[in-house]
Amino acid sequence: MGKFYLTTPLYYANARPHVGSAYSTIACDTIARFRRMRGEEVAFLTGTDEHGENIARAAARAGVSPREHVDRNVAAFQALWRELGIAYTHFIRTTAAEHQRAVHRILLKTRDAGYIYKGRYQGRYCVHDNLYVTDSTEPADCPLCGRPAELVSEENYFFKLSAFQQRLLEHYETHPDFVQPEFRRNEVIRFVRSGLRDISVSRKTVKWGIPWPEDPEQVVYVWYDALMGYMSGVGYGDDELQWEKFWPADLHLIGKEIIRFHAIYWPAFLMAAEEPLPRQVYAHGWLLFEQQKMSKSKGNIAYAEPIARTLGADALRYYLLRDVPFGQDGNFSHEALVTRYNADLANDLGNLATRTLAMLERYFGGEVPAADAAGSREAVVARAAMHTIEQANEGYTRYEFHRALEAIWGLIAQVNKYLVEAQPWALAEDEEKRAEVAAILYTAAEALRIVVVLAHPVLPEATGKLWRQLGQTSPLSHVRLDELVWGELRPGTRVGPAEAVFPRVDKDAALDRIEALEQQILAEGADRPAIATAETASREKPKMITIEDFAKVEMRVGEIQSAERVPNADKLLKVMVDIGDEVRQVVAGIAEVYAPETLIGRKVIVVTNLQPRKLRGVESNGMIIAATVGPEGKPVLATFTEPVPNGSRLK
Numbered sequence: 219m220g221k222f223y224l225t226t227p228l229y230y231a232n233a234r235p236h237v238g239s240a241y242s243t244i245a246c247d248t249i250a251r252f253r254r255m256r257g258e259e260v261a262f263l264t265g266t267d268e269h270g271e272n273i274a275r276a277a278a279r280a281g282v283s284p285r286e287h288v289d290r291n292v293a294a295f296q297a298l299w300r301e302l303g304i305a306y307t308h309f310i311r312t313t314a315a316e317h318q319r320a321v322h323r324i325l326l327k328t329r330d331a332g333y334i335y336k337g338r339y340q341g342r343y344c345v346h347d348n349l350y351v352t353d354s355t356e357p358a359d360c361p362l363c364g365r366p367a368e369l370v371s372e373e374n375y376f377f378k379l380s381a382f383q384q385r386l387l388e389h390y391e392t393h394p395d396f397v398q399p400e401f402r403r404n405e406v407i408r409f410v411r412s413g414l415r416d417i418s419v420s421r422k423t424v425k426w427g428i429p430w431p432e433d434p435e436q437v438v439y440v441w442y443d444a445l446m447g448y449m450s451g452v453g454y455g456d457d458e459l460q461w462e463k464f465w466p467a468d469l470h471l472i473g474k475e476i477i478r479f480h481a482i483y484w485p486a487f488l489m490a491a492e493e494p495l496p497r498q499v500y501a502h503g504w505l506l507f508e509q510q511k512m513s514k515s516k517g518n519i520a521y522a523e524p525i526a527r528t529l530g531a532d533a534l535r536y537y538l539l540r541d542v543p544f545g546q547d548g549n550f551s552h553e554a555l556v557t558r559y560n561a562d563l564a565n566d567l568g569n570l571a572t573r574t575l576a577m578l579e580r581y582f583g584g585e586v587p588a589a590d591a592a593g594s595r596e597a598v599v600a601r602a603a604m605h606t607i608e609q610a611n612e613g614y615t616r617y618e619f620h621r622a623l624e625a626i627w628g629l630i631a632q633v634n635k636y637l638v639e640a641q642p643w644a645l646a647e648d649e650e651k652r653a654e655v656a657a658i659l660y661t662a663a664e665a666l667r668i669v670v671v672l673a674h675p676v677l678p679e680a681t682g683k684l685w686r687q688l689g690q691t692s693p694l695s696h697v698r699l700d701e702l703v704w705g706e707l708r709p710g711t712r713v714g715p716a717e718a719v720f721p722r723v724d725k726d727a728a729l730d731r732i733e734a735l736e737q738q739i740l741a742e743g744a745d746r747p748a749i750a751t752a753e754t755a756s757r758e759k760p761k762m763i764t765i766e767d768f769a770k771v772e773m774r775v776g777e778i779q780s781a782e783r784v785p786n787a788d789k790l791l792k793v794m795v796d797i798g799d800e801v802r803q804v805v806a807g808i809a810e811v812y813a814p815e816t817l818i819g820r821k822v823i824v825v826t827n828l829q830p831r832k833l834r835g836v837e838s839n840g841m842i843i844a845a846t847v848g849p850e851g852k853p854v855l856a857t858f859t860e861p862v863p864n865g866s867r868l869k
């Protein structure tokens with residue numbers, strides 16, 4: 219029996235999961251179920267990435283220890299996976315003792331092989347994405363989340379990534395499937411060709427992490443730590459039998475933003491430690507919500523629970539895999555989801571099932587009849603079903619879920635049409651047509667059986683119910699997808715009773731209920747996203763400060779004298795502001811909303827005692843106050859409606 223080992227990313231345990239995290243996990247679960255139905259032994263790993271400064275800060279904001287914080291969020295992940303029918307076999311937490319041992323083991327191996335050295339790291343680091351943004355100390359924004367990267371200057375351990383440039387390129391060449399889809403592979407190759415620099419793999423000022431072996435002053439860089447979870451999760455250095463059986467991984471499924479970590483760092487780390495490389499890294503696209511990546515930092519999040527509790531987990535699974543071609547970005551919308559639910563699930567599949575089962579009950583006492591009178595029309599349906607079996611298998615194999623589902627729903631539409639044309643309900647009135655009616659209903663029921671088997675990886679719960687309604691007693695997950703053929707439904711099988719697995723819903727009522735449940739989640743203090751965002755910040759209870767704290771901030775009325783764009787920065791304007799006794803140069807992130815010429819003469823509020831800093835090389839001596847509005851964080855300048863002299867102090 220073949221094996222298949224696949225993984226989701228190990229999600230940051232800094233907040234509860236959202237639809238974005240559910241997306242990758244549902245895709246993996248579908249692949250895992252598909253592989254099992256082809257007779258393979260599947261190890262399906264998911265888990266949580268629990269170390270690093272971003273987690274420690276999120277915990278501090280929530281007023282709990284990092285350990286408490288991650289425990290709470292991990293529980294939320296595990297509960298959601300249960301609710302969504304995710305049948306993972308392994309769950310790794312990067313705070314587990316066996317994981318720490320595995321990290322130490324591989325680091326020591328790497329050091330002994332000569333690929334680790336001590337040096338000084340100086341540059342800009344994004345705490346949220348754990349990304350070394352530049353090696354320069356100049357201010358820079360993180361390319362992943364757009365936040366300003368922080369200045370880091372410390373003694374670190376470095377990994378000789380530069381030594382692996384050639385070997386990586388050779389690997390991509392000789393293993394064309396290693397990075398997929400193809401356009402991502404090309405992206406990675408281009409990046410590696412442009413040159414690789416050594417990277418720091420430890421942090422000194424961060425405390426929440428795995429201590430560096432033999433130097434507890436330092437902790438292991440969180441990406442090194444997290445990637446190792448793919449190995450420690452299946453027993454690396456701990457459970458040889460399991461390790462030997464499942465490693466190398468057959469598939470790391472990830473979102474496109476973390477491809478460099480997976481397709482460059484990860485194989486280089488493994489080459490250095492002389493461990494076998496995974497077979498494939500597949501990067502899917504982003505779910506966009508209101509045109510932007512759904513993400514904790516932007517606050518434009520949809521949660522999975524409200525959908526699962528309104529329409530069922532299968533509805534979410536189906537929508538996510540059907541609506542967006544896997545690999546590309548796609549819009550997520552509750553409206554589209556409910557529309558698909560009613561059209562594809564309640565209507566198309568629901569009608570085929572209830573109609574067929576109800577007629578079997580009515581005309582044949584709930585027993586599948588023989589199809590002796592089957593003619594050419596029935597043969598057409600049988601051929602279409604066989605073709606659909608091929609297409610669905612192919613779609614799943616290539617992670618083209620939308621194609622697999624399109625093919626299956628194509629068959630459903632064809633059989634529904636066939637029933638409308640054949641009109642068994644009209645023929646049933648004529649006793650002489652009984653054999654014909656039998657052939658029609660056998661054909662519909664057999665097509666339904668095939669649909670149920672093929673859709674099982676995506677709709678595990680609903681297909682399970684339909685399977686039982688079709689009178690099948692063997693476990694559905696044991697049916698072999700690669701051996702599925704037409705004609706195996708046995709005449710004489712008792713079916714029914716027909717029960718709707720996807721009852722039709724009123725669209726507005728469903729949307730209202732989803733919205734109400736979303737609000738409930740946001741209001742649940744314990745489970746709220748731990749990262750404050752433009753949208754969620756207003757809902758969070760602010761930490762109190764004293765009047766003395768507030769008095770430290772000097773704010774004055776200013777009048778804009780001139781404004782111009784900062785070159786190569788879409789968001790920034792260089793503004794000269796008259797604050798009474800001087801004219802200050804301030805750089806403000808408002809260029810996307812305000813044209814420079816519209817600002818002249820405008821009264822604004824300026825924070826005047828901020829330390830000067832450089833933004834894109836332009837010095838800023840203060841800050842102009844603006845509200846942050848909507849999910850995109852659109853700035854709206856604060857101003858006065860009554861006359862007020864320049865330089866007046868605000869308090």
Ligand code: ME8
Nearest residue numbers: 227228229230238242267444445472473504505512
């Ligand atoms: O990056 N659309 O964790 P993370 C599609 N801990 N997929 C999305 C998504 C969206 N809008 N939002 C999230 C980390 N995802 C690291 C990984 S692995 C050793 C360490 C999914 O919690 C997608 O798979 O930020 C993305 O790559 C992942 O969640 C990021 O999860």
